[in-house]
Amino acid sequence: xxxxxxVVIFGGVHGNELTGIYLVKKFDRAPHLIARSTFETIxxxxxxxxxxxxxxxxxxxxxxxxLRQDLANPNLSSYEANRAQEISQIFSQKNSxxxxxxxxxxxxxxxxxxxxxxxxxxxxxxxxxxxxxxLYPNLKILTPATENRDSSVLRSLSKLxxxxxxxxxxxxxxxxxxxxQTEELVSTILDVTEAYNLGTILPVxxxxxxxxxxxAIDYPRNEKGDIEAAIHPQLQFRDYxxxxxxxxxxxxxxxxxxxxxxxxxxxxxxxxxxxxxxxGIAMCFTQKSIVSQ
Numbered sequence: 001x002x003x004x005x006x007v008v009i010f011g012g013v014h015g016n017e018l019t020g021i022y023l024v025k026k027f028d029r030a031p032h033l034i035a036r037s038t039f040e041t042i043x044x045x046x047x048x049x050x051x052x053x054x055x056x057x058x059x060x061x062x063x064x065x066x067l068r069q070d071l072a073n074p075n076l077s078s079y080e081a082n083r084a085q086e087i088s089q090i091f092s093q094k095n096s097x098x099x100x101x102x103x104x105x106x107x108x109x110x111x112x113x114x115x116x117x118x119x120x121x122x123x124x125x126x127x128x129x130x131x132x133x134x135l136y137p138n139l140k141i142l143t144p145a146t147e148n149r150d151s152s153v154l155r156s157l158s159k160l161x162x163x164x165x166x167x168x169x170x171x172x173x174x175x176x177x178x179x180x181q182t183e184e185l186v187s188t189i190l191d192v193t194e195a196y197n198l199g200t201i202l203p204v205x206x207x208x209x210x211x212x213x214x215x216a217i218d219y220p221r222n223e224k225g226d227i228e229a230a231i232h233p234q235l236q237f238r239d240y241x242x243x244x245x246x247x248x249x250x251x252x253x254x255x256x257x258x259x260x261x262x263x264x265x266x267x268x269x270x271x272x273x274x275x276x277x278x279x280g281i282a283m284c285f286t287q288k289s290i291v292s293q
Contacts, residue, residue: 004160004193008090009034009043009186010104013063013154015050016171019179020105023186036190038197046154049079054172056275064152091157101193102161103186104154107169109274111237114181116162117142119155130204131192136185140240141210142286171274211240211267211286218280220250220258228252231272231282239269
């Protein structure tokens with residue numbers, strides 16, 4: 001693994017996800033908590049204006065503003081588009097010999113437990129994920145479906161790093177237990193990065209269980225676009241559990257079950273995520289696999 005010279009910790013990319021917001025504020029007050037000897041650590045609020053008003057965003061979702069064409073477009077006028085361009089400058093100004101790592105802290109209303117979404121399938125990134133999985137056996141690891149670096153999400157600014165998702169926790173609420181778990185995980189990521197820089201840690205050889213995103217599905221809707229069903233009670237809170245063909249997926253207002261009609265077993269995540277109603281997403285589908293290191 002190449003030397004990592006800078007780690008950037010983001011919280012508050014969404015202004016109503018308080019776990020990351022209060023962790024960044026804590027790190028600002030006590031920078032020694034994130035200081036390590038072999039790299040610089042920066043903690044930033046992603047969307048300060050949204051954090052100040054306690055809303056997910058001001059004009060548009062900041063975590064959908066990082067496409068290269070948008071970052072290069074001087075005519076975009078939304079607050080989040082301008083903020084994304086500001087954030088990208090942090091990375092574009094670095095020395096070409098440096099490697100950065102992003103930790104982007106989020107929370108979710110879905111029952112995701114502790115989850116990390118890898119910035120890429122780069123071998124070094126999977127090695128970091130495998131080491132974390134050894135230390136946190138219940139940690140779930142998501143990987144991108146493709147290696148297309150032109151992505152709209154913040155973590156795509158670096159090939160190394162993770163989005164941290166923790167839940168379930170309501171929007172605008174801090175859960176003390178999940179806050180502490182997230183802080184511990186962030187600290188461990190920093191410690192593992194330090195150990196790799198120092199050469200005091202051996203590569204992980206154990207197989208790694210990963211979940212790869214393969215798509216998303218909306219709620220059933222009528223011709224007016226109104227939702228006609230909710231997540232089925234048998235599926236609610238069952239993130240990462242298998243959904244087999246013929247299993248109930250939705251329950252209509254009239255009490256009729258809508259079944260999963262896919263041809264193969266999938267593993268739903270972000271089930272009934274509150275922030276995804278506006279995006280037309282009831283859940284995301286993943287495939288489960290085991291990769292060798």
